[in-house]
Amino acid sequence: MAELITVDDPGDPRLHDYTDLTDVELRRRREPAEGLFIAEGEKVVRRAVGAGYEMRSMLLTPKWAEVMRDVVEGLPVPVYVVDPALAERVTGYHVHRGALASMRRKPLPAASDLLGTARRVAVMEAVNDHTNIGAIFRSAAALGMDAVLLSPDCADPLYRRSVKVSMGAVFSVPYARLDPWPKSLETVREAGFSLLALTPHETARPLDEVAPHRMERAALMLGAEGDGLSKRALAAADAWVRIPMAHGVDSLNVGAAAAVAFYAVTTGRPES
Numbered sequence: 001m002a003e004l005i006t007v008d009d010p011g012d013p014r015l016h017d018y019t020d021l022t023d024v025e026l027r028r029r030r031e032p033a034e035g036l037f038i039a040e041g042e043k044v045v046r047r048a049v050g051a052g053y054e055m056r057s058m059l060l061t062p063k064w065a066e067v068m069r070d071v072v073e074g075l076p077v078p079v080y081v082v083d084p085a086l087a088e089r090v091t092g093y094h095v096h097r098g099a100l101a102s103m104r105r106k107p108l109p110a111a112s113d114l115l116g117t118a119r120r121v122a123v124m125e126a127v128n129d130h131t132n133i134g135a136i137f138r139s140a141a142a143l144g145m146d147a148v149l150l151s152p153d154c155a156d157p158l159y160r161r162s163v164k165v166s167m168g169a170v171f172s173v174p175y176a177r178l179d180p181w182p183k184s185l186e187t188v189r190e191a192g193f194s195l196l197a198l199t200p201h202e203t204a205r206p207l208d209e210v211a212p213h214r215m216e217r218a219a220l221m222l223g224a225e226g227d228g229l230s231k232r233a234l235a236a237a238d239a240w241v242r243i244p245m246a247h248g249v250d251s252l253n254v255g256a257a258a259a260v261a262f263y264a265v266t267t268g269r270p271e272s
Helices: 013-018 024-034 042-050 062-067 069-073 084-091 111-115 130-142 160-166 185-190 231-236 254-266
Strands: 003-006 036-040 055-060 078-081 099-104 120-124 147-150 175-177 194-198 218-222 239-242
Touching: 013 036, 013 055, 013 078, 013 084, 013 099, 024 036, 036 042, 036 160, 042 055, 042 069, 042 099, 042 160, 055 062, 055 069, 062 069, 062 078, 111 147, 111 175, 111 185, 120 130, 120 185, 120 254, 130 147, 130 160, 130 254, 185 194, 185 231, 194 231, 194 254, 218 254
Parallel strands: 003 078, 055 078, 120 147, 120 218, 147 175, 194 218, 194 239
Antiparallel strands: 036 099, 055 099
């Protein structure tokens, strides 16, 4: 059973996992190196536990200690109870959802392991905005994508902001890194996938014309906000596809574009 520990010193070394959560560069280095990530909010914490991630500790305000009692009682980890003002001093922001958990990362699978059973995958290149990463994972989970593959320079799906925006969907969609990039895209093609590069370029074919939902295996490639896919990634694709635009709009935010394209890729997909 978890031990509830009241802490009143923001410098207490036991709270190390939760310090400086707003410092993106620091956390980007620290969390993978220390093998942890932070889950924030009741639903996200519960989903992380349900997905099999091992908890290191929890940081709760008194109100949330009661709400999370069933989770706390089932785990042999320290639970630090602090008042809201101290939580803000430790983390660097107002923790309005009052429940944080430090979780242990799992080893990432190899891309080839995911491709063996997948039929629909998203491939992201240089998507380094954590909000976009979270939104894309949430859409991938909701619309039935089987896996997500990331170029080496994509942002961390387990960074706090990504996890929060995805509402924990990063725990339900398996993902792996593709390295070296873009040479490793050949691994995806060799697994039987058609590589479809999503781009607003005028020579790209409309998604409905390509009919990716009828393909046996489809890999939808997405680029970073603004820049889109690199020339090397576009050259590696089997086809360029686009979402038809109206009213003079040239493109969508990558998170919105991903949701539309995922629906086009997965609707009417063959039965497994």
